[in-house]
Amino acid sequence: MIKTIAKKEFTELLRDGRFCWTALIVFALLLVSLGLGWKNYTTVKREKDAAQVDSRKTWENQGERNPHSAAHFGVYAFRPKMPLSLIDSGLDNFSGSSIWVEAHYQNPARNRPIEDATALQRFGELTAAGILQLLLPLLIIFLTFDAFAGERTSGTLRQILSLGVPRLQLVFGKTLGVLAALLLLLIPSIVIGISALALASSNDVLLSSLPRFALMCVGYLLYFIAFIGIALTVSAIAVTPRTSLVILLTFWIASCLLIPRFANDLATNSIKTPTGSEFWAAVNKDMKDGIDGHDSANKRTKELEEKVLAQYGVTKKEDLPINFTGISLQAGEEHGNEIFDKHYSNLKTQHLSQEYFQGFFGVISPFLPVRGFSMAMAGTDLKHQQNFNDSVEEYRRNLQKMLNNNFADNSTSKDGMSYKVGKAFWEKTPDFEYVSLNTSSAFGSRIFDFLLLIFWSFGTLAVSVFAAHKMRAN
Amino acid sequence: MLETNNLTKKYGKVTALDSLNLRIESGDIFCLLGANGAGKTTTINLFLNFIEPTSGEAKINGLDVTKNSLETKKFIAYIPEQVNLYKNLSGLENLEYFSSLAGKDNYSKDELRSFLDESGLQSDAINNRISTYSKGMRQKVGIALAIAKKADVLLLDEPTSGLDPKASNEFSELLTNLSKQGVAILMATHDLFRAKETGTRIGIMNCGKLVAELNTEEIGHSDLEKIYLEHIRN
Numbered sequence: 189m190i191k192t193i194a195k196k197e198f199t200e201l202l203r204d205g206r207f208c209w210t211a212l213i214v215f216a217l218l219l220v221s222l223g224l225g226w227k228n229y230t231t232v233k234r235e236k237d238a239a240q241v242d243s244r245k246t247w248e249n250q251g252e253r254n255p256h257s258a259a260h261f262g263v264y265a266f267r268p269k270m271p272l273s274l275i276d277s278g279l280d281n282f283s284g285s286s287i288w289v290e291a292h293y294q295n296p297a298r299n300r301p302i303e304d305a306t307a308l309q310r311f312g313e314l315t316a317a318g319i320l321q322l323l324l325p326l327l328i329i330f331l332t333f334d335a336f337a338g339e340r341t342s343g344t345l346r347q348i349l350s351l352g353v354p355r356l357q358l359v360f361g362k363t364l365g366v367l368a369a370l371l372l373l374l375i376p377s378i379v380i381g382i383s384a385l386a387l388a389s390s391n392d393v394l395l396s397s398l399p400r401f402a403l404m405c406v407g408y409l410l411y412f413i414a415f416i417g418i419a420l421t422v423s424a425i426a427v428t429p430r431t432s433l434v435i436l437l438t439f440w441i442a443s444c445l446l447i448p449r450f451a452n453d454l455a456t457n458s459i460k461t462p463t464g465s466e467f468w469a470a471v472n473k474d475m476k477d478g479i480d481g482h483d484s485a486n487k488r489t490k491e492l493e494e495k496v497l498a499q500y501g502v503t504k505k506e507d508l509p510i511n512f513t514g515i516s517l518q519a520g521e522e523h524g525n526e527i528f529d530k531h532y533s534n535l536k537t538q539h540l541s542q543e544y545f546q547g548f549f550g551v552i553s554p555f556l557p558v559r560g561f562s563m564a565m566a567g568t569d570l571k572h573q574q575n576f577n578d579s580v581e582e583y584r585r586n587l588q589k590m591l592n593n594n595f596a597d598n599s600t601s602k603d604g605m606s607y608k609v610g611k612a613f614w615e616k617t618p619d620f621e622y623v624s625l626n627t628s629s630a631f632g633s634r635i636f637d638f639l640l641l642i643f644w645s646f647g648t649l650a651v652s653v654f655a656a657h658k659m660r661a662n
Numbered sequence: 663m664l665e666t667n668n669l670t671k672k673y674g675k676v677t678a679l680d681s682l683n684l685r686i687e688s689g690d691i692f693c694l695l696g697a698n699g700a701g702k703t704t705t706i707n708l709f710l711n712f713i714e715p716t717s718g719e720a721k722i723n724g725l726d727v728t729k730n731s732l733e734t735k736k737f738i739a740y741i742p743e744q745v746n747l748y749k750n751l752s753g754l755e756n757l758e759y760f761s762s763l764a765g766k767d768n769y770s771k772d773e774l775r776s777f778l779d780e781s782g783l784q785s786d787a788i789n790n791r792i793s794t795y796s797k798g799m800r801q802k803v804g805i806a807l808a809i810a811k812k813a814d815v816l817l818l819d820e821p822t823s824g825l826d827p828k829a830s831n832e833f834s835e836l837l838t839n840l841s842k843q844g845v846a847i848l849m850a851t852h853d854l855f856r857a858k859e860t861g862t863r864i865g866i867m868n869c870g871k872l873v874a875e876l877n878t879e880e881i882g883h884s885d886l887e888k889i890y891l892e893h894i895r896n
Contacts, residue, residue: 192762196751203750343746350710351764351811352735661712 189353193361194368197335201369207331211373214319214327218377221316225274226384233388236266236285244619252608255591256517259291263587265580265620267297270567271389271397272404275381276317278568281305287577289584289620291591292520294528297577316381317562320408321555322444324370325415329436331369332419334429335362336659341429346661355656363416363649370412378405399627404565410641411558417648424655443553451549451556455542461535474527492519505601513605514596521588528581536574543570547636554644557637564634567624571633575625583620590617663687663846664709664815668718671704671870678704680870681718686863688814691837691847693857696867697894702850704870706817709848710740722815736765739808743820745800749793753778753803756792761810769810781805782832798829805836808845816840818849822856834860858886866893 201207243264250261266286273280284297339345348358382401386394419436426432462470477484496515497503505512543560550557563569599607631638664686671679679701686692694702707713708720711727711734720727722734747756757774761767769777778788781802792800801821808816816837822830830853837860841847851857857864858878866874866889873893881889 189763189767192759192767196748196755196759199755200748200750342749343742343744344748346710346712346742347740347746347760348763349712350735350738350740350817351760352732352738353763354732661707661710 189357190361190364193353193358194364197362197365198368201331201365207369210327210330211369214323215373215377217314217319217323218316218373219380221314221319222274222377222380222384225277225315226388228277229269229271229274230388233269236269239264239286240266240620247617248611248614250614252610254605254608255595255613256291256513256605258609258614259588259591262288262290263620265289265583265622267573267576268622268624270572270624271385271393272400272566273568274384274388275315275401275404276562276566276568277313277315278317278563278566279570279573280568281313283570283573287580289580289587291517291588292524294524294532294581294584297573297580316377317559317566321411321558321562324408324412325440325444325555328366328370328412328415329419329433329440331366332362332416333423333433333436335366335420336423336656337426337429337432338423340427340660340662343662345659349661355659356653359420359649359653359656362420363413363652366416367413400565400567400630403627403631404562407558407561407565407638407641410645411554414554414641414644414648417645417650417652420652421648421655424652424659444555447549447553448546448556448559451546451553455545459538459542459545461538461542467531467535471527471531474530475524478523488519488523489516492516508601510596510601511599511603511607512596512601514592514594514599518589518592518596521585521592525585532577532581539570539574547640550637550640554641557640557644561634561637561641564630564637567630569634571630572625576622579622580620583618587617663723664692664848665721665724666705666708666718667721669705669708669715669720670717671701671708671713672716677870679708682872684865684872686846686848688844688846689841690863691841691849691861693861693864694848694850694867695852695854695857695864695890696850699869700867701870702867703819706740706819706848706850709817710735710738737814738817739804739811739813739815740817741801741804741808741819741821743823744797745804747792747795747800747803750791752789752791753783753795753799754788756803757806757810760807764807764811766810766812774806774810777806777810778803780809781836798825798833801825801829801833805833805840808840814845816845816847816849818847818851820851821849822851822853830856854886854890855883858883866890868893 243266247258247261247263250258253261264286267284269280281301283300285299285301287297288295334341336345339348385397385401389397418439419432422435422439423429423432426435475485478488492515493505493512496508496512497505500508500510502508546556547560550560560569564571594609594613595607598609664684666682666684669679669682669684670677682701682705684692684705694705696702704713708715709722709727711731714728722737725734727734747753748759751759754771754774757778758769758771761769761774775785775788779785783799783802783806787795787799792803795803804821818837822833825833834856837847837849841862849857849861858881861878864876864878864886865872866876874889876886876889
């Protein structure tokens with residue numbers, strides 16, 4: 189019986205001109221956004237790949253130089269564009285796309301694409317994710333708001349109920365009918381999405397992206413079911429289709445526009461992060477005075493010198509078999525690392541707390557969990573950004589250590605800064621290669637959002653069955 | 663078989679139906695007459711369990727409708743003043759949909775077509791969308807559904823109001839045929855002429871009460887009108 193009801197709903201939708209036109213428009217928008225996403229992905233990826241190669245080439249061809257000068261000369265690490273960013277660009281436009289790797293400082297990611305954008309682009313980029321998160325629910329509302337209310341007004345509801353149709357089957361039949369109509373639009377989009385992905389990336393990138401893509405699809409499916417459940421519930425309760433539509437549009441505005449905005453403002457206001465200048469002032473203070481404030485830079489250098497002299501059994505720096513400057517530089521790095529660990533991990537915790545804080549609003553808005561989940565699967569969320577920052581920092585620390593050790597071991601204090609190395613050594617230094625978070629840790633970080641989506645979809649379907657049982661025939 | 667025992671429905675202080683006792687056997691065509699608001703539709707809604715009785719009970723084939731909401735509906739076919747169908751589906755598709763929802767999902771297209779034929783729908787209209795149907799044609803789809811459902815009981819709520827005399831006559835003939843096959847029919851109507859012609863028994867309602875019960879064979883047309891007006895006036 190469920191199948192019969194679903195089939196009839198589906199047939200009716202297809203014969204309804206309104207559905208065909210709106211679905212066509214949404215489909216066209218999806219196509220355009222996927223096309224734009226694909227073009228943006230391929231362009232940015234090409235540019236970043238080229239820039240990364242360039243940066244390395246410049247590093248290797250910097251000529252004869254003291255290792256510490258080279259550390260100041262620096263090298264760039266570019267955050268690779270994730271393949272699924274062509275569907276959901278997430279925070280990509282708002283987070284830095286490259287980090288300058290240099291001595292003494294853990295730099296933040298800079299060059300945020302939004303800085304180059306016009307004011308209009310701030311309004312929002314046309315992405316497939318945006319359409320799926322904002323417009324598809326609207327389409328679902330237009331398809332479902334009169335599911336019961338419309339049949340009540342036209343009298344067919346009395347007719348059906350006089351036949352003794354179990355209401356559970358009625359709800360499930362209608363859900364499946366709407367879902368089938370949506371799939372008519374979504375399946376071609378999925379095929380086009382995968383084709384765009386295949387065109388834009390190599391085979392192994394495509395293969396490794398497929399599990400993320402599949403999970404993303406599951407997330408969106410749950411989101412759509414949630415909206416169908418809500419629309420059916422309201423349609424069963426509301427007396428006229430008109431009331432049903434007004435209630436549903438209000439819900440859409442609240443859950444897709446107002447609550448996310450409000451949650452964001454509340455999160456940033458309740459969990460304060462330092463401004464850029466406050467952050468660096470605190471870092472510099474710790475650098476000068478030591479983490480506990482009693483361990484000044486001068487005092488540290490003096491203690492280190494005494495320790496190294498004692499270690500080699502000499503009394504003067506000039507008698508050391510190694511270059512004390514190199515040792516002191518590395519000690520400085522390590523001291524700096526502790527300070528950066530402290531400040532950056534604070535910042536990271538604050539950012540994550542803001543995100544968790546916002547995440548809780550997912551209980552009243554299904555838009556929030558699907559947005560977070562989709563971004564995470566696309567690899568464009570905060571967690572992925574932080575993972576990139578962390579791996580660049582790990583690379584920086586290894587590189588600094590290698591440079592400083594080379595400096596300390598291959599020259600003596602008498603040489604001062606005159607020691608130089610050339611291309612052979614630069615080629616031996618590691619190149620930056622970023623391996624993104626794997627699918628399971630990306631999924632793990634968003635398990636809360638995923639559970640919320642399950643809660644929304646099954647919860648609203650259960651509520652709609654309940655509402656259908658309470659529903660009046662006229 | 664339809665039966666009510668002291669069936670009462672109150673909306674606050676208003677009594678829409680007051681201790682109704684009815685018994686309609688198979689083969690009976692019971693016509694309920696009465697002014698608007700007399701309680702005719704309330705009676706039908708109670709049989710359909712669309713509303714809960716305040717007290718008393720309504721039974722179909724011996725089963726209480728409130729306790730056996732889904733089972734009792736298997737026996738009923740319901741034809742309101744306007745048979746409501748899906749306008750984007752054809753007559754045949756509507757019949758197919760409704761009869762499979764009624765649990766009869768194994769009819770072939772030919773069988774369904776013959777039901778529509780039996781109910782008098784023009785065969786060239788069967789595949790047209792309902793939006794092109796006249797009222798009489800919709801009522802015929804309703805009858806076809808009753809036939810397809812093999813209903814024991816027909817609940818009719820002013821089914822012929824607004825039909826032209828010919829269509830109304832055809833409709834009555836269909837009812838007579840069904841009653842001969844043993845269907846129990848309860849019809850709420852304003853049409854005294856039709857009630858006398860088609861009905862086997864007549865009930866007159868006023869302000870929620872059944873005030874008179876007559877056998878149509880025992881009275882003439884003019885008698886009926888007189889009796890009706892007398893009861894309504896009070």
